[in-house]
Amino acid sequence: KAGVTQTPRYLIKTRGQQVTLSCSPISGHRSVSWYQQTPGQGLQFLFEYFSETQRNKGNFPGRFSGRQFSNSRSEMNVSTLELGDSALYLCASSDLGEQYFGPGTRLTVT
Amino acid sequence: AQSVTQLDSQVPVFEEAPVELRCNYSSSVSVYLFWYVQYPNQGLQLLLKYLSGSTLVESINGFEAEFNKSQTSFHLRKPSVHISDTAEYFCAVKLAGGTSYGKLTFGQGTILTVHP
Numbered sequence: 001k002a003g004v005t006q007t008p009r010y011l012i013k014t015r016g017q018q019v020t021l022s023c024s025p026i027s028g029h030r031s032v033s034w035y036q037q038t039p040g041q042g043l044q045f046l047f048e049y050f051s052e053t054q055r056n057k058g059n060f061p062g063r064f065s066g067r068q069f070s071n072s073r074s075e076m077n078v079s080t081l082e083l084g085d086s087a088l089y090l091c092a093s094s095d096l097g098e099q100y101f102g103p104g105t106r107l108t109v110t
Numbered sequence: 111a112q113s114v115t116q117l118d119s120q121v122p123v124f125e126e127a128p129v130e131l132r133c134n135y136s137s138s139v140s141v142y143l144f145w146y147v148q149y150p151n152q153g154l155q156l157l158l159k160y161l162s163g164s165t166l167v168e169s170i171n172g173f174e175a176e177f178n179k180s181q182t183s184f185h186l187r188k189p190s191v192h193i194s195d196t197a198e199y200f201c202a203v204k205l206a207g208g209t210s211y212g213k214l215t216f217g218q219g220t221i222l223t224v225h226p
Contacts, residue, residue: 004153031211031212032212033212033213033214035214042216042217042218042219043200043202043214043216043219044216045213045214045215048211048212048213050211050212055211055212056211056212056213058213090153090154092154092212092214094212098156098159099156099212099214100156101146101153101154101155102153103151103152103153104152104153
């Protein structure tokens with residue numbers, strides 16, 4: 001089976017812009033979780049989607065949102081970007097509780 | 111809420127030496143435990159997991175971890191490390207059952223550097 005894919009791998013945006021990141025889970029996996037990784041805060045849970053419904057959410061502001069499509073692909077959106085949003089964004093798909101991570105999208109906000 | 115503490119931010123060792131990366135967790139309910147490894151510019155790879163059963167779990171590349179409920183620890187060990195083991199290692203917990211679903215709580219990571 002193909003692994004979790006994330007696009008794009010690298011992204012540079014300007015403060016105030018918005019960005020959309022995409023994640024394609026492993027075939028057959030219905031759960032997709034998103035994490036933000038920064039040197040200062042480490043790995044933090046953003047949210048999880050299962051069968052197109054958000055079923056868990058971390059402590060991030062409303063500027064961070066996501067959705068999941070009927071084919072289980074997921075997108076996350078960050079509006080009004082801030083410098084502190086620069087991070088590696090990781091997506092993970094899961095089956096029976098075990099999570100498999102994608103390579104991440106490196107977002108740089110200037 | 112659960113939390114994870116990795117007691118060492120960096121661990122330098124020489125090749126073929128043994129290593130232990132320490133992880134303690136805090137939770138008022140039962141948890142599942144995981145170790146992930148991250149190589150530079152890559153995502154996380156699952157190294158091993160404890161869900162239930164034997165408290166000693168092993169990976170295919172020689173790492174092992176032991177779940178100690180009384181000490182709330184899940185330390186990672188390898189008897190002889192290789193240069194290729196150089197990476198960052200993350201300990202993570204997930205609530206067993208309930209509504210945590212896919213939420214993993216991670217420790218701050220331990221950078222393992224293996225010197226020749």
